Amino acid sequence: MGRNSRKVEILHAASKVVGEQGIFNLTLEATAKEAGISKGGLLYHYPSKEALVQGMVEHLASDYRKKIANNAEEDPVDKGKWVRAYVDVTFNQAYQNKDMHYGLLAAKAVSSNSLDPIRELYTEWQNEIEHDGIDPIKATIIRLATDGIWLSELFDIYHIESGKKEAVYKKLKDWANEED
Amino acid sequence: MGRNSRKVEILHAASKVVGEQGIFNLTLEATAKEAGISKGGLLYHYPSKEALVQGMVEHLASDYRKKIANNAEEDPVDKGKWVRAYVDVTFNQAYQNKDMHYGLLAAKAVSSNSLDPIRELYTEWQNEIEHDGIDPIKATIIRLATDGIWLSELFDIYHIESGKKEAVYKKLKDWANEED
DNA sequence: TTTACTATACTATCCGGACGGTATACTTTT
DNA sequence: AAAAGTATACCGTCCGGATAGTATAGTAAA
Numbered sequence: 001m002g003r004n005s006r007k008v009e010i011l012h013a014a015s016k017v018v019g020e021q022g023i024f025n026l027t028l029e030a031t032a033k034e035a036g037i038s039k040g041g042l043l044y045h046y047p048s049k050e051a052l053v054q055g056m057v058e059h060l061a062s063d064y065r066k067k068i069a070n071n072a073e074e075d076p077v078d079k080g081k082w083v084r085a086y087v088d089v090t091f092n093q094a095y096q097n098k099d100m101h102y103g104l105l106a107a108k109a110v111s112s113n114s115l116d117p118i119r120e121l122y123t124e125w126q127n128e129i130e131h132d133g134i135d136p137i138k139a140t141i142i143r144l145a146t147d148g149i150w151l152s153e154l155f156d157i158y159h160i161e162s163g164k165k166e167a168v169y170k171k172l173k174d175w176a177n178e179e180d
Numbered sequence: 181m182g183r184n185s186r187k188v189e190i191l192h193a194a195s196k197v198v199g200e201q202g203i204f205n206l207t208l209e210a211t212a213k214e215a216g217i218s219k220g221g222l223l224y225h226y227p228s229k230e231a232l233v234q235g236m237v238e239h240l241a242s243d244y245r246k247k248i249a250n251n252a253e254e255d256p257v258d259k260g261k262w263v264r265a266y267v268d269v270t271f272n273q274a275y276q277n278k279d280m281h282y283g284l285l286a287a288k289a290v291s292s293n294s295l296d297p298i299r300e301l302y303t304e305w306q307n308e309i310e311h312d313g314i315d316p317i318k319a320t321i322i323r324l325a326t327d328g329i330w331l332s333e334l335f336d337i338y339h340i341e342s343g344k345k346e347a348v349y350k351k352l353k354d355w356a357n358e359e360d
Numbered sequence: 361t362t363t364a365c366t367a368t369a370c371t372a373t374c375c376g377g378a379c380g381g382t383a384t385a386c387t388t389t390t
Numbered sequence: 391a392a393a394a395g396t397a398t399a400c401c402g403t404c405c406g407g408a409t410a411g412t413a414t415a416g417t418a419a420a
Contacts, residue, residue, distance in 0.1 A: 006399085023203070023289045027375060040379090041400045049376065108335055109203045109289060115336055122338040137347045140340075144328030144348070145321045147338075151331035152324075155288055156295055158302040160320075167317045168324070186364080207409065218366050219411095225364090229410070366417075374409085382401075389394075 007045050010035045011056050011099075018102035023109045028052070053110045056103040061117035064100065067093055068125065079133035083142055083176040086125060090146050091169050101154040134176065142172050187225050190215045191236050191279075198282035203289045208232075233290045236283040241297035244280065247273055248305065259313035263322055263356040266305060270326050271349050281334040314356065322352050 013035035018026050028049060032042040046052040067089045068082075075081035107114040129143055130136040149168065152158040160168070193215035198206050208229060212222040226232040251265035287294040309323055310316040329348065332338040340348070 022292070028377080029375075038401045039377090040402065043377070044398085044400060047377085104335060104337075105288070108285070112202075112336065118337055122332070126338065137344070137351050140344065141321075141325045141348055141351060144325040144332075146324075146328070147332050148324030148326070148328035151335065152302075152327050155284065155331065156292065157284075157298055158306065158327075164317070164320065168321055171317050171321060208411085209409080218368095220367070220413095221365050223411075227411090361420100363420080364418085367415090369413085371412080372410090375407090377405095379404085380402095383399085385396100385398085387394100387396075390392090 006035075006037070007055065008059065010037065010042060010045055010052070011059050014052055014056055014106070015099045015102040018106050019098055023105055026106055026109075050110055050114065053103075053106045054114050056099070057107045057114055058117050060100050060103045061121050064089070065121055065124075072128075077177075080139075080176045082125065082128040082132045083134065083139050084173060086129065086143055087146050087169070087172050087176060090150060091165075101150075104154065134178075138175065142175055145172060186215075186217070187235070188239065190217065190222060190225060190232070191239050194232055194236055194286070195279045195282040198286050199278055203285055206286055230290055230294065233283075233286045234294050236279075237287045237294055238297050240280050240283045241301050244269070245301055245304075252308075257357075260319075260356045262305065262308040262312045263314065263319050264353060266309065266323055267326050267349065267352050267356060270330060271345075281330075284334065314358075318355065322355055325352060 010031065014026060014031045017030045017034050021030065028042055029039055031052065032039045035042065042052075046055055068085045071085035071089050072081045075084060104115070104118065107118070126140070126143070129139045132139055145168070149160060149165070153160070190211065194206060194211045197210050197214050201210065206229075208222060209219055211232065212219045215222065222232075226235055247269045248262075248265045251269050252261045255261035255264060284295070284298065287298070306320070306323070309319045312319055325348070329340060329345070333340070
């Protein structure tokens with residue numbers, strides 16, 4: 001209790017390993033070492049590598065879900081609030097916390113159904129976004145552009161400059177506010 | 181000659197393995213088997229796994245580059261031609277050919293600099309797109325949305341319905357044509 | 361005769377997971 | 391209150407299987 005659940009610490013350690021050494025080096029031993037625990041101890045909490053990765057994904061999915069929901073809830077304007085929440089949280093929070101990135105990478109590599117919690121999330125959000133009071137296609141494009149920015153960063157394909165990123169952010173927010 | 185360069189066949193085989201069995205099962209043996217070649221034969225062409233993955237990336241990068249360049253060249257309207265080319269080729273061609281997906285996945289997993297050819301590509305395109313005669317931020321957003329759609333599909337995060345995809349495609353093309 | 365292979369055998373390493381213990385704290389029995 | 395039992399949270403070692411890469415001898419075709 002006093003110690004904020006060792007399980008979560010292990011999850012962060014695993015993310016760190018993926019980020020620093022790549023997916024192929026996400027081993028139980030490396031994760032244990034990073035978490036300052038023994039391999040046996042790690043296996044006690046997560047009985048297999050797959051369980052570990054599942055833990056990562058579930059943790060980040062619930063975190064992300066909460067953030068978006070809170071942000072939408074606090075928005076004074078109803079119309080377009082889910083789109084704005086998605087843009088805001090993704091640009092300003094998910095961005096910093098690379099756990100999202102590395103958890104996805106690990107999940108994609110390990111097994112296809114370990115991505116289920118994320119797929120659920122996106123299904124929910126897509127639904128909210130399409131009934132958000134603005135043109136659904138436009139709303140979808142705003143979401144896609146937001147995804148494009150962090151996914152291409154996750155993949156190391158393209159890193160947008162911060163000035164340009166800010167301009168994109170502003171324009172997307174504008175579009176989520178327009179009457180059209 | 182008669183046989184269209186065994187090297188390219190091997191590359192396709194490797195993609196197929198990644199697509200069907202995941203990154204962790206992209207082994208030299210599995211690739212050789214899929215290509216109908218012996219492991220020794222594979223190693224003859226690609227002396228290491230890293231070389232194999234590099235081959236995949238280089239091949240798909242040069243293919244993609246050609247397609248975009250051709251498409252832009254054939255566009256009768258100068259303004260916005262690179263943006264349109266990017267949208268067109270990505271939606272209509274790169275989409276079908278999942279080699280892009282699997283090559284990237286493999287590269288990301290194996291080593292960071294094996295992605296260099298792709299990064300170069302994106303740097304070039306981003307440059308063209310920003311000097312394409314339309315608002316650079318808008319152009320960037322169009323590109324990002326296009327990326328969002330295939331990257332989220334690559335990741336298995338979200339698969340857009342074909343009707344909606346078509347609508348998104350049309351709207352993005354419209355935006356690439358507008359005066360604004 | 362060089363290029364493009366096949367086939368087989370082998371080495372060295374790494375990794376997931378199992379397992380047998382240990383330490384501590386809390387609970388029940390006597 | 392001492393003794394016995396139980397649950398939780400680990401540690402450290404070991405092993406089987408898989409895999410990258412090497413070596414080598416031989417074959418077929420251009």
